[in-house]
Amino acid sequence: MNYPELHINEEKCVKCGLCVNDCIVHCLEQNEETKIPQFKKYKEGTCIKCQHCLAICPTGALSIWGKNPENSEQINQINSDELLNLIKSRRSIRAYKPENLDKDRLSKLKDMLKWAPTGVNFHKLHFSFIDDKEVLDDIRTNVTPRLIKFLDNTVVQTTMGHFAELKKPLENGQDVIFRGAPHMVVVSTPTNAPCHNIDPIIALSYFELYAQSLGVGTVWCGFADLCFRIFPDLCSYIGVPDGYKVSYAMLFGLPNVKYSRTTQPEDFEITSVPLGGLRKSNLFGNVKQFVKNFIR
Ligand SMILES: Cc1cc2nc3c(=O)[nH]c(=O)nc-3n(C[C@H](O)[C@H](O)[C@H](O)COP(=O)(O)O)c2cc1C
Structure with missing residues (x-):
């Protein structure tokens, strides 16, 4: 298995724990004494390479899988x-x-x-x-x-x-x-x-x-x-x-046609789900419906 390399620039790290909290597979933790993020023991292999830890770090202190924050792009607000x-x-x-x-x-x-x-x-x-x-x-x-x-x-x-x-x-x-x-x-x-x-x-x-x-x-x-x-x-x-x-x-x-305006599509059916509907459901009914749908 390929294990991720995690590097923390300890001068830049503000020990905020955002990287730890945002990890979907919970493979990071803050060191008990230093509060610097590290892999939990034996959890390195569960990393899914999403790089949320790199993306969320406010000071650019965290590198992972050989990806350094300096090589990421700025996030711009678009119109x-x-x-x-x-x-x-x-x-x-x-x-x-x-x-x-x-x-x-x-x-x-x-x-x-x-x-x-x-x-x-x-x-x-x-x-x-x-x-x-x-x-x-x-x-x-x-x-x-x-x-x-x-x-x-x-x-x-x-x-x-x-x-x-x-x-x-x-x-x-x-x-x-x-x-x-x-x-x-x-x-x-x-x-x-x-x-x-x-x-x-x-x-x-x-x-x-x-x-x-x-x-x-x-x-x-x-x-x-x-x-x-x-x-x-x-x-x-x-x-x-x-x-x-x-x-x-x-x-x-390259298009060889030019549209001058947008179309005007019909609405899709959209419903707002009301609160509380699930309380009326019962497990037996769910199973019965599931089997019925499955057979059909
Ligand atoms: C999954 C999918 C498959 C499609 N296949 C074709 C296709 O094989 N040939 C084609 O001319 N258009 C195809 N279309 C385009 C649709 O016909 C087109 O979205 C529809 O006519 C509405 O036009 P619009 O995309 O300009 O709004 C496909 C669209 C989707 C979403």
């Missing part, structure tokens, strides 16, 4: 109205300029991904980046005829209604899968990741909004996701590591 406007003005882009994105924006987008949270701080997502439009063109050229053949199958036509409808436009040369985008990012996760269903979606949601702020258009690509499941050789082509499973894909590039 919430601007963030909300960014969220409201994001659109799925299905018309792209043909050229590759510049290297600067590509590298910013890749670098941002490591800040997406993962369950239990597992942090082992794999991102396959199609950096060059020629690679995505190659995938398009390879996949489209195979997909048309696959969609010819009557079982597919009867069981995968929505997907089967793609056959005609694909035959007519419409790129209804990859939307003419120059780039794609595909996220995969180890099958044993604690939150393998949700981590990739969070990462792509962060990616999408940050891309929008850089003037880069994106669209979730549910159909590409299906293609990876139908044609496993595609997974090897994009370098999905052994033991990893493709989760989702997102297309991106």
Whole structure:
């Protein structure tokens, strides 16, 4: 097992105990005499590398896992109205300029991904980046005829209604899968990741909004996701590591369309939960309901 290295700059440490209190796995304690933080005996191995201790220290006295506070960034207060406007003005882009994105924006987008949270701080997502439009063109050229053949199958036509409808436009040369985008990012996760269903979606949601702020258009690509499941050789082509499973894909590039205003979506159903409802529940009823749902 990999043990964390913890270094405390004793001149800077104000012995406030914030690092100890904020540790989710309670592996830190203040030394009884000096009050300097240290690992609890035999608890080093439980550290999940979240670095909350490094982030919370008011004086920058704590380094862990070789990460020094001097290399962290300042925390700025952002304008919430601007963030909300960014969220409201994001659109799925299905018309792209043909050229590759510049290297600067590509590298910013890749670098941002490591800040997406993962369950239990597992942090082992794999991102396959199609950096060059020629690679995505190659995938398009390879996949489209195979997909048309696959969609010819009557079982597919009867069981995968929505997907089967793609056959005609694909035959007519419409790129209804990859939307003419120059780039794609595909996220995969180890099958044993604690939150393998949700981590990739969070990462792509962060990616999408940050891309929008850089003037880069994106669209979730549910159909590409299906293609990876139908044609496993595609997974090897994009370098999905052994033991990893493709989760989702997102297309991106410079938009060739400009939206002048936000949309006006219908409200989701939101209810405020009243106090006291749980007091009426009984364990027998809960078990009965659980079994009923399970059988169904
Ligand atoms: C999980 C998910 C999968 C999607 N898959 C596709 C897709 O395969 N192709 C596509 O053109 N749009 C896809 N979309 C985009 C939705 O169709 C889009 O969000 C919806 O039309 C509303 O448009 P907006 O995103 O501009 O608000 C997907 C969206 C999500 C969230």
